[in-house]
Amino acid sequence: MAVLxxxxxxxxxxxxxxxxxxxHATQMIEYGTNxxxxxxxxxxGTTHLEKPVFNTVADAVKQxxxxxxxxxxxxxxxxxAIMEAADAGIALVVCITEGIPVSDMVKAKxxxxxxxxxxxxxxxxxxxxxxxxxxxxxxxxxFKKGRIGIVSKSGTLTYEAADQxxxxxxxxxxxxxxxxxxxxxxxxxxxxxxxxxxxxxxxIVMIGEIGGGMEAEAARYVQSTGNKKPVVGFIAGxxxxxxxxxGHAGAIVGGADDTAxxxxxxxxxxxxxxxxxxxxxxxxxxxxxADLK
Amino acid sequence: MNLxxxxxxxxxxxxxxxxxxxxxxxTPGEAEEAYRQIKTQYNSKFAVVKAQxxxxxxxxxxIVGKDQRGVAVAKSAEDVLEIAKNLLGGTLVTIQxxxxxxxxxxxxxxxxxxxxxxxxxxxxxxxxxxxxAKGQNVIMYSTEGGMNxxxxxxxxxxxxxxxxxxxxxxxxxxxxxxIAFNLGLSGEAFKNCVKFVTNLYxxxxxxxxxxxxxxxxxxxxxxxxIAVDCKMNVDENALMRHPDVAALRDISExxxxxxxxxxxxxxxxxxxxxxGCMVNGAGLAMATMDMIKLSGGEPANFLDVGGTANATTVExxxxxxxxDPKVKAILINIFGGIVRCDRVAQGVIDAYQxxxxxxxxxxxxxxxxxxxxxxxxxxxxGLKVQxxxxxxxxAALVNKAVA
Numbered sequence: 001m002a003v004l005x006x007x008x009x010x011x012x013x014x015x016x017x018x019x020x021x022x023x024h025a026t027q028m029i030e031y032g033t034n035x036x037x038x039x040x041x042x043x044x045g046t047t048h049l050e051k052p053v054f055n056t057v058a059d060a061v062k063q064x065x066x067x068x069x070x071x072x073x074x075x076x077x078x079x080x081a082i083m084e085a086a087d088a089g090i091a092l093v094v095c096i097t098e099g100i101p102v103s104d105m106v107k108a109k110x111x112x113x114x115x116x117x118x119x120x121x122x123x124x125x126x127x128x129x130x131x132x133x134x135x136x137x138x139x140x141x142x143f144k145k146g147r148i149g150i151v152s153k154s155g156t157l158t159y160e161a162a163d164q165x166x167x168x169x170x171x172x173x174x175x176x177x178x179x180x181x182x183x184x185x186x187x188x189x190x191x192x193x194x195x196x197x198x199x200x201x202x203x204i205v206m207i208g209e210i211g212g213g214m215e216a217e218a219a220r221y222v223q224s225t226g227n228k229k230p231v232v233g234f235i236a237g238x239x240x241x242x243x244x245x246x247g248h249a250g251a252i253v254g255g256a257d258d259t260a261x262x263x264x265x266x267x268x269x270x271x272x273x274x275x276x277x278x279x280x281x282x283x284x285x286x287x288x289x290a291d292l293k
Numbered sequence: 294m295n296l297x298x299x300x301x302x303x304x305x306x307x308x309x310x311x312x313x314x315x316x317x318x319x320t321p322g323e324a325e326e327a328y329r330q331i332k333t334q335y336n337s338k339f340a341v342v343k344a345q346x347x348x349x350x351x352x353x354x355x356i357v358g359k360d361q362r363g364v365a366v367a368k369s370a371e372d373v374l375e376i377a378k379n380l381l382g383g384t385l386v387t388i389q390x391x392x393x394x395x396x397x398x399x400x401x402x403x404x405x406x407x408x409x410x411x412x413x414x415x416x417x418x419x420x421x422x423x424x425x426a427k428g429q430n431v432i433m434y435s436t437e438g439g440m441n442x443x444x445x446x447x448x449x450x451x452x453x454x455x456x457x458x459x460x461x462x463x464x465x466x467x468x469x470x471x472i473a474f475n476l477g478l479s480g481e482a483f484k485n486c487v488k489f490v491t492n493l494y495x496x497x498x499x500x501x502x503x504x505x506x507x508x509x510x511x512x513x514x515x516x517x518x519i520a521v522d523c524k525m526n527v528d529e530n531a532l533m534r535h536p537d538v539a540a541l542r543d544i545s546e547x548x549x550x551x552x553x554x555x556x557x558x559x560x561x562x563x564x565x566x567x568x569g570c571m572v573n574g575a576g577l578a579m580a581t582m583d584m585i586k587l588s589g590g591e592p593a594n595f596l597d598v599g600g601t602a603n604a605t606t607v608e609x610x611x612x613x614x615x616x617d618p619k620v621k622a623i624l625i626n627i628f629g630g631i632v633r634c635d636r637v638a639q640g641v642i643d644a645y646q647x648x649x650x651x652x653x654x655x656x657x658x659x660x661x662x663x664x665x666x667x668x669x670x671x672x673x674x675g676l677k678v679q680x681x682x683x684x685x686x687x688a689a690l691v692n693k694a695v696a
Contacts, residue, residue: 027631076533101531102423103501109428110460139630139662154576156628160684163628163660167683180575182425209576212425236579239564239586240595247560247575247597249530250425260583277587278580279684 002129002174002201003149003194004092004120005068009133012060012090013038014081015072017048020096024072024137025049031134036064057088070126070135071095078122079104082185086117093185094135095122102249105183112185119185123248125155125177136177146171148285149195151188151218152207153180153248157236157278161205164282170289173201180209180248189218196225203230203289205281206272209251210237211258216266223270230288233272234281235260294527297345299401300541301505301525308496310489311519313511315403317345324377325370327402337405339368342376344385345399347546349524354387356380357394363387373402398545406521410514416521417476418442419490420506421497424457430497432456432464432490436476438509464494482516489518500538501531550613557609559598566591568691569614569623571607573598573632581626584684588691593620602627602637608644611651622654622694624687629661638667642674654679654694658687 005011011028015021016038026049029035037052037060044055054060057069069090073081078097085093100122112119120127126136130145142159144166152158158177165172176191178184188208195201208215215235222231238260240246242253253259268274275284296304299317306312314335316327324342331340344351344363351363361379366372377400386394407414416438424431435453437445446453454475456468466487473486489510497505506524513519532539544552554561560575564582568590572578575597582592594614598606607625614623627637641657658681659667671680681687 075530099530101501101534102503102528103498103531106423106428106430106460137631142630142661152576154574154580156572156574156577156630157580159628159630159661160577160580164684182423183428207576209579234580236576236583238583239592240579240582241562241564244562246562246579246595251575251579277584277688278577279584279688 002132003198004127004174004176005129005133005135007032007034007132009068009135010034010036010064010066011068011070011135012036012057012064012066013070013072014057014085016040016053017043018072021072022049027140028134031140033133033135036066057084057090061088061090066090068092068135069094071097073097075099075101079108082108082119083111086112086115090117092118092120094120094124094126095185096124096126096137098123100181102182105181109183109185120176121179121185123181124179124184125158127174127176129174130172138175138177142166143175144171147173147200147202148205149173149198149201149203150175150205150207151191151195152177152205153188153209153250154207154236157207160278161207161281165205165285168282168286170285173198180250182212182250187217188214189221192218192231193221196222196229201229202292203232203285205285206231206233208233208235208263209248210235210240210246210260211250211252211254213258215263216257219267219270219272222272227271230292231272232281232285232288233264233267233274234278235263235267236278238276294529294532294542295347295546296525296527296541297347297399297543298343298523299345299399301523302520304500304525304538305493305496305520305523308492308499310492310496311517312523313403313406313519313521315343315401317399317401318377319381319399321374321377321381324373324400324402328367328370328373331402331404335404338408339366339405340373341365341403341405342367342373342380343401343403344380344397345401346385346390346395346397347543348387348389348395350387350389351385354385354390356383356385359383395546406511406513406519408514412514412516414514415512416509417512418445418508419493419510420504420508421494421502422504427457429457429460432458432472432494434472434476438511442508458494464491478512480516482512482518485516485518501528501535502526503528550616554596554609554613557606559596559606559610559613561613562595564592564594566593567619567621568695569593569617569620570626571596571598571610571614571623572626573602573628577626577628581624584688585624585691588688588695590622590691590695593617602632602640604640604643607637607640608647611644611648615651615653620653622656622691624691625655625657626684626687627659629659629664629667633663634659634661634667635663635670638670641678642670642676645676645678651677656681656687656690656694658682658684660684
C-alpha cells in the first residue's frame with residue numbers, strides 16, 4: 001500500500017482556481033491522482049478543470065467523500081485553510097504554501113491535536129506514492145516505482161535523492177516532503193516511522209537540514225527499532241554560518257546541537273548510513289541494500 | 294527582521310511595557326539637546342549614550358581607532374558631545390559584529406536608571422521565544438541579569454527558569470506571578486513585575502516576534518520594573534500584517550549585495566569562500582555549498598533562485614556573485630522539475646552573452662526535465678561554460694577549477 005496516499009485517495013484542492021492551484025491540479029490529474037474537486041470560497045457551484053468547485057471543505061467532503069486535501073492558499077490564509085480541512089474531517093492535509101507566519105502555525109498545530117487529521121508541511125513539495133498518486137508539486141517522472149522511502153525537509157533535494165536512487169537501479173515507494181518551516185505538521189521521526197512500518201518499503205532515505213532537533217529524534221527512533229531497515233541520511237548546511245537563515249525559515253543554527261555536524265554525529269551513532277556529500281545518496285543506498293541481501 | 298533598541302522600546306511602550314526612556318539622535322547636536330531634555334524630564338544626574346547597531350556586546354565593544362566604548366556614561370553636555378562625535382560615523386566592533394564591525398548611524402541618549410532610592414537595584418534576564426520542539430512560546434528568565442545568558446546556562450543551569458505558554462492564549466496570571474516570585478520580588482516590585490511580563494508577552498504575540506530579549510530587566514531603587522535594553526526580532530512572514538513594523542527596516546544594517554539580490558527575489562547570503570553558486574531550492578543550495586567544500590573549495594554564497602530560473606534571474610545572480618573578487622568559479626546547480634532544463638540553459642547562455650566578458654570558469658549542472666537537451670545547448674554554445682548532468686560530475690569540475 002505504500003503510505004499516506006494511493007490510487008484510492010480522493011483529493012481536493014484548496015485554492016483550486018488560483019494560478020498555483022490550477023497549474024498543479026492539472027499536473028496531478030495528468031499523473032493519475034484522483035482529484036475529485038476543489039474549494040474556492042464564493043465560487044461554489046461552478047466547475048474548474050472539469051471538476052466541481054465548492055465554497056467550503058465541508059461541502060466538498062459531503063459531496064465527494066474526499067479524504068485528502070492539498071493547500072495552495074496564500075500565506076495569510078493558509079493556517080485557516082488547514083484548520084478548515086481538519087474541521088471537515090479530512091484525514092490527510094498537505095500544505096504547500098511557503099511563508100506562513102510562525103504564530104499562525106503554532107495555533108494551527110495546536111488545533112490539530114484534538115482531531116484525527118495528519119498535516120504534511122507547510123512549505124513542502126508534498127507526498128508522492130510512485131506511479132500511483134501524487135499530492136504535491138514534484139516532477140512525477142523522476143519517481144520510478146520501487147521499495148525505497150524518502151523523508152525530506154527540502155523539495156529539490158528530494159528530487160535529487162529520487163533521481164540518484166533510480167540511477168542506482170532502485171525505485172521509490174513513497175516520498176514524503178515534510179517541509180522546511182520551524183513548525184511542521186509531521187516530524188521527521190513520524191514520517192520515518194510510517195515508512196519503517198510499511199510492508200512495501202525496504203529502506204529509507206532521510207534528508208535533514210540545520211536547525212531544530214527533529215533529525216536527532218528520528219535517529220534515536222531508528223535505533224530503537226533495532227535498525228529494522230537501513231536508513232541513509234544526509235544533512236544539508238554543513239557549511240552554513242551560525243545565526244543566518246538559509247532560505248528555509250527553519251534552517252538556522254541556533255546552538256551547538258542543531259548544527260549539521262552534531263546531527264550527523266548522532267545519526268551515525270544510531271546506525272544510520274550518513275553521507276557527507278549529497279552526490280553519494282544513491283550509491284550509498286545501493287550498498288546498504290546490497291548488504292541486506 | 295531585526296530592530297534597533299530604540300525602535301523596539303518605542304514598540305514596547307505601545308503595549309504599556311515600561312522602558313528606560315531615551316531619545317534617538319542622528320547628530321552630536323541632537324544628542325546635546327537630548328541630554329538637556331533627559332536631565333530635566335527624568336531628573337537624571339547623568340545620561341547613557343548607546344550606539345544603535347544590529348549586534349550585541351556594545352558595552353564591551355569599541356570604535357575602531359578611538360578609545361570609545363559602544364555604550365558610555367555622559368556626565369555633562371561636553372561629555373555627550375564628545376561621545377556622540379566618537380560614535381556617530383564610527384565603526385563599532387563587538388564580539389557579535391566580527392572584525393569588520395558596524396557603522397554607527399544613530400545613538401540613543403537614555404536616562405540614568407541607577408538613581409538612589411529606598412531599596413537596592415537589581416538586574417534580571419528575561420526573554421521570550423518559540424520552542425520549536427514543543428510548538429509553544431517559552432519565557433526564559435533568570436536572576437542573573439546583565440550577563441551573557443549562554444554562560445549562565447552553561448555554568449549555572451539551575452538559575453535559568455522556563456515558563457511555556459499555551460498557544461493562542463495570553464500568559465496566565467499564575468504564570469506571571471510564578472515568574473515574579475522566582476525572581477525573588479515582593480511588594481510593589483512584585484506587582485510591577487507581574488504587569489511587566491504580562492504586557493511583554495502581549496507585545497511578543499501582538500507584534501509577531503520571533504525573539505524578544507530584555508537584558509537587563511531592571512528593578513529600580515523605587516521598585517519599578519523596566520526594560521533597560523531590548524533585542525527584538527520580528528517574524529518576516531508576519532510583516533504583511535504589520536506595515537508599521539515593516540517600515541522600521543534599516544537596510545544600512547544589511548549586506549548591500551543581499552539587499553540587491555532581494556530586489557530580484559533571490560534569496561542570497563554572503564559567505565567568505567571562493568566558489569559562487571546558484572541553485573534552485575534552499576535545501577539543494579545548502580547541499581551544493583557542502584559539496585563545494587568537499588571538493589576542495591569554499592562556498593562564497595548561498596543563493597536560492599527559486600522556481601523561476603530564467604535569463605533575468607540568472608543574469609542578476611551572475612552579477613551579484615561576481616561582485617566578490619575572491620570568487621574563482623561559479624557553479625550553477627539546477628534540478629529541473631516543473632522548470633525545464635533547456636529553458637534554464639538558454640537563460641544561462643543569454644545572461645552570459647549579455648554580461649560579455651566573464652573571466653572565471655562557469656560550471657553548469659542541469660538535471661531533470663530535458664537535461665540532455667540542455668547539456669547539448671550549453672556544449673554547442675561556444676561559451677566557456679562546462680556542463681555536467683550528475684552531481685558527482687559537477688563536484689569533479691569544481692575540484693578542477695579550484696586546484
